[in-house]
Amino acid sequence: xxxxxxxxxxxxxxxxxxxxEGMDLVVPRGALYGVIGPNGAxxxxxxxxxxxxxxxxxxxxxxLGRRSALEAKDRIGYLPxxxxxxxxxxxxxxxxYMAELKGLAAEDAAAxxxxxxxxxxxxxxxxxRCEDLSKGMLQRVQFLAAVIHQPDLxxxxxxxxxxxxxSVRVLREHILGEHRRGATVLLSxxxxxxxxxxxxxxxxxxxxxxxxxxxxxxxxxQFDPRIIYFEPLDENATASSLDExATASSLDxxxxxxxxxxNATASSLSAVIGVERVESLDGSxxxxxxxxxxxxxxxxxxxxxxxxxxxELARLRLEDVFVRIVTEGSRSQVASEALRxxxxxxxxxxxx
Amino acid sequence: MKQSLRRIGxxxxxxxxxxxxxxxxxxxxxxxxxxxxxxxxxxxxxxxRNVPAVRGEVAVVDPTGQVxxxxxxxxxxxxxxxxxxxxxxRALQNTPAVVRDAATSPxxxxxxxxxxxxxxxxxxxASADLQREKQWxxxxxxxxxxxxxALIVVQxxxxxxxxxxxxxxxxxxxxxNIDDRLETELYDAIRESLVAARIRAHNLNRNEVEAVMRxxxxxxxxxxxxxxxxxxxxxxRMLPFVFAGLLxxxxxxxxxxxxxxxxxxxSNRVIEVLLSAVSPIELMAGKILGQMAVSMLVLAIYIGxxxxxxxxxxxxxxLDPLLIVYLIVFFLISYLLFAAVFSAVGAAVNEMREAQxxxxxxxxxLMAPWMFATVIGRxxxxxxxxxxxxxxxxxxxxxxxxxxxxxxxxxxxxxVTMVVGLAAACAVTWFAAKVFKVGLLMHGxxxxxxxLMRWAREA
Numbered sequence: 001x002x003x004x005x006x007x008x009x010x011x012x013x014x015x016x017x018x019x020x021e022g023m024d025l026v027v028p029r030g031a032l033y034g035v036i037g038p039n040g041a042x043x044x045x046x047x048x049x050x051x052x053x054x055x056x057x058x059x060x061x062x063x064l065g066r067r068s069a070l071e072a073k074d075r076i077g078y079l080p081x082x083x084x085x086x087x088x089x090x091x092x093x094x095x096x097y098m099a100e101l102k103g104l105a106a107e108d109a110a111a112x113x114x115x116x117x118x119x120x121x122x123x124x125x126x127x128x129r130c131e132d133l134s135k136g137m138l139q140r141v142q143f144l145a146a147v148i149h150q151p152d153l154x155x156x157x158x159x160x161x162x163x164x165x166x167s168v169r170v171l172r173e174h175i176l177g178e179h180r181r182g183a184t185v186l187l188s189x190x191x192x193x194x195x196x197x198x199x200x201x202x203x204x205x206x207x208x209x210x211x212x213x214x215x216x217x218x219x220x221x222q223f224d225p226r227i228i229y230f231e232p233l234d235e236n237a238t239a240s241s242l243d244e245x246a247t248a249s250s251l252d253x254x255x256x257x258x259x260x261x262x263n264a265t266a267s268s269l270s271a272v273i274g275v276e277r278v279e280s281l282d283g284s285x286x287x288x289x290x291x292x293x294x295x296x297x298x299x300x301x302x303x304x305x306x307x308x309x310x311x312e313l314a315r316l317r318l319e320d321v322f323v324r325i326v327t328e329g330s331r332s333q334v335a336s337e338a339l340r341x342x343x344x345x346x347x348x349x350x351x352x
Numbered sequence: 353m354k355q356s357l358r359r360i361g362x363x364x365x366x367x368x369x370x371x372x373x374x375x376x377x378x379x380x381x382x383x384x385x386x387x388x389x390x391x392x393x394x395x396x397x398x399x400x401r402n403v404p405a406v407r408g409e410v411a412v413v414d415p416t417g418q419v420x421x422x423x424x425x426x427x428x429x430x431x432x433x434x435x436x437x438x439x440x441x442r443a444l445q446n447t448p449a450v451v452r453d454a455a456t457s458p459x460x461x462x463x464x465x466x467x468x469x470x471x472x473x474x475x476x477x478a479s480a481d482l483q484r485e486k487q488w489x490x491x492x493x494x495x496x497x498x499x500x501x502a503l504i505v506v507q508x509x510x511x512x513x514x515x516x517x518x519x520x521x522x523x524x525x526x527x528x529n530i531d532d533r534l535e536t537e538l539y540d541a542i543r544e545s546l547v548a549a550r551i552r553a554h555n556l557n558r559n560e561v562e563a564v565m566r567x568x569x570x571x572x573x574x575x576x577x578x579x580x581x582x583x584x585x586x587x588x589r590m591l592p593f594v595f596a597g598l599l600x601x602x603x604x605x606x607x608x609x610x611x612x613x614x615x616x617x618x619s620n621r622v623i624e625v626l627l628s629a630v631s632p633i634e635l636m637a638g639k640i641l642g643q644m645a646v647s648m649l650v651l652a653i654y655i656g657x658x659x660x661x662x663x664x665x666x667x668x669x670x671l672d673p674l675l676i677v678y679l680i681v682f683f684l685i686s687y688l689l690f691a692a693v694f695s696a697v698g699a700a701v702n703e704m705r706e707a708q709x710x711x712x713x714x715x716x717x718l719m720a721p722w723m724f725a726t727v728i729g730r731x732x733x734x735x736x737x738x739x740x741x742x743x744x745x746x747x748x749x750x751x752x753x754x755x756x757x758x759x760x761x762x763x764x765x766x767x768v769t770m771v772v773g774l775a776a777a778c779a780v781t782w783f784a785a786k787v788f789k790v791g792l793l794m795h796g797x798x799x800x801x802x803x804l805m806r807w808a809r810e811a
Contacts, residue, residue, distance in 0.1 A: 053627045053793065070631055074355070078628035084621030100362050101629035103355065145625065
């Protein structure tokens with residue numbers, strides 16, 4: 001079966017600015033792909049080329065087996081980053097209009113609208129004007145406009161941007177629902193946590209180039225974080241940052257009874273073979289393992305050293321992976337932090 | 353192809369409904385006929401009723417001694433009223449019988465004639481100091497006193513020619529802010545008085561002279577194949593302008609709405625949502641067709657109202673039905689050309705304010721026919737008029753004026769106008785489509801003409 005999407009060596013420039021360079025991508029049918037990267041990385045330009053809203057300077061693409069999205073528009077659902085509605089139009093009329101443009105008969109569309117609005121938590125608003133809806137409600141309506149015709153390929157450009165946590169949750173459920181229905185989903189976001197939670201596969205774009213194209217499962221293996229979070233059963237055990245070389249000076253600085261207990265805990269954890277560093281985090285510890293150490297094997301050993309209230313292997317953070325890939329080769333801490341800041345910019349407050 | 357046409361149709365339908373189901377549209381549609389109706393109904397009332405009669409003094413210096421007396425008679429309220437009545441009757445001569453009957457009823461005539469001025473004639477001596485008399489015109493008048501309205505100085509040879517057929521005339525001095533109507537009435541009265549004095553001086557019989565001079569103007573009869581009808585001069589004179597006006601109005605109303613809606617779609621970011629379902633060309637085509645339907649509806653309503661009016665005045669036979677067909681054909685050509693430009697400008701800018709600078713030359717082109725309308729109407733087959741009929745985008749308007757004239761152009765010229773107009777419309781649409789395609793997703797700095805050209809090259 002042909003893939004849902006195939007890009008070969010796409011390039012797009014705007015004047016002297018190279019927006020996308022050498023972009024190759026294959027999205028199999030039925031997959032849920034995340035396209036991630038900071039703002040201005042080239043995600044939207046890529047998506048617009050896929051949608052034939054922009055045309056590449058060079059390279060080839062196929063969408064649902066066609067040479068252009070123009071030939072398959074009725075089978076594609078698209079939620080652009082810059083999305084709007086006809087403010088004076090009624091919600092029902094707007095959705096029916098969009099469905100008709102996507103090839104659905106008006107009667108079928110009219111029958112679907114109340115059910116879809118009900119499912120997305122907006123029952124009975126067909127007769128309201130779009131301008132009378134809140135931003136969150138409007139974004140759900142816009143999402144429905146993208147899926148009302150049950151597309152084979154659903155492309156969502158920053159679907160969660162500017163949404164409140166409730167809307168994010170509702171939308172996430174519906175995106176996953178579309179995926180379960182069998183639609184191929186391509187999701188672009190600069191909030192990498194969303195991709196971590198939802199996607200089977202992620203594609204990272206940085207400065208117009210693809211820097212990663214990997215299944216989440218493979219990523220978890222490849223970019224094992226070697227971090228274990230440990231909360232001791234003894235609540236009095238606290239300590240400042242410790243490591244094997246700094247342990248003595250830290251113990252001197254906190255010569256209290258609880259401090260001594262905490263330092264004893266940190267020392268016990270540091271003493272476990274395979275531990276590289278132990279840092280205190282307000283009542284718990286962040287333990288970094290020596291590269292090559294098996295985290296699964298370490299957890300019982302740590303539990304044996306100090307009785308745990310909670311012990312947990314840190315989840316993979318795409319943000320860390322992205323920063324690590326992009327700054328690979330240059331060990332500049334400043335560059336790394338600047339990049340991390342650009343990745344997380346705008347993400348705060350939108351995470352559910 | 354079928355899907356594409358379906359999408360164009362859907363966009364067109366939405367555009368049409370969005371425009372027509374709008375309160376502003378209904379108000380706009382009814383506004384013009386309402387204003388015209390109001391003016392027709394109210395203007396005679398407000399212009400004639402309760403206008404206080406002008407009261408004042410007119411000084412006359414008459415070295416001939418033969419004019420002032422006649423002038424005194426000619427400027428009596430009765431004489432002025434009689435002249436006003438004659439003038440109104442002459443103006444109504446060519447109007448339809450229904451209008452004439454209504455306008456010449458005693459009440460209507462009394463309203464049209466209004467209150468005649470009450471003028472007092474002050475005769476000055478022949479040796480009066482002209483400078484002093486002029487100063488008299490500017491002297492302040494006490495409250496309730498008579499205004500100093502004019503100084504008439506009759507030349508010595510105004511009645512008896514100083515050389516064979518070399519008559520003198522007169523000088524008229526007036527203060528600032530004198531009514532046009534009073535000034536005209538003074539001219540008429542002086543002319544009448546001078547002629548009367550000259551006739552007396554030559555011992556002629558005035559009645560005979562007037563009888564000799566009087567030739568009744570016959571109402572011409574238009575002879576058409578198999579029929580004759582009374583020529584209506586006013587109708588013939590107005591018809592070309594009415595049709596050209598309808599053409600400009602139809603194009604403007606559709607084009608302006610197209611511009612506004614495209615700018616709105618772009619500014620509220622609905623464009624990209626639409627582009628996920630339709631191509632830019634389908635979108636542009638749908639929008640142009642939708643607004644074309646709106647303009648056609650407006651034209652149909654106005655033409656319908658016009659036809660009903662003609663029918664009610666039993667004047668329908670004066671209108672050549674082919675003119676309406678030409679109006680529709682030329683409207684379609686002109687609309688396509690201007691609508692493409694309007695939509696491209698709408699796609700290129702971010703807000704209406706930015707559209708103004710790009711729209712100025714377009715609006716000038718749209719208004720250009722009015723600058724030439726009188727010239728073309730007066731000489732519809734002059735070289736200038738013929739040349740304008742072949743130069744887009746004014747060609748359709750020029751041809752419409754010519755077609756409405758009493759001497760319509762040959763059919764080959766009409767066909768050339770159509771072909772040239774259509775070719776220009778296609779070329780402009782091709783260019784506009786390229787700008788539309790690129791401009792839709794462009795935000796930021798407002799583009800200038802050079803930018804639009806670059807977009808068209810890049811698209």
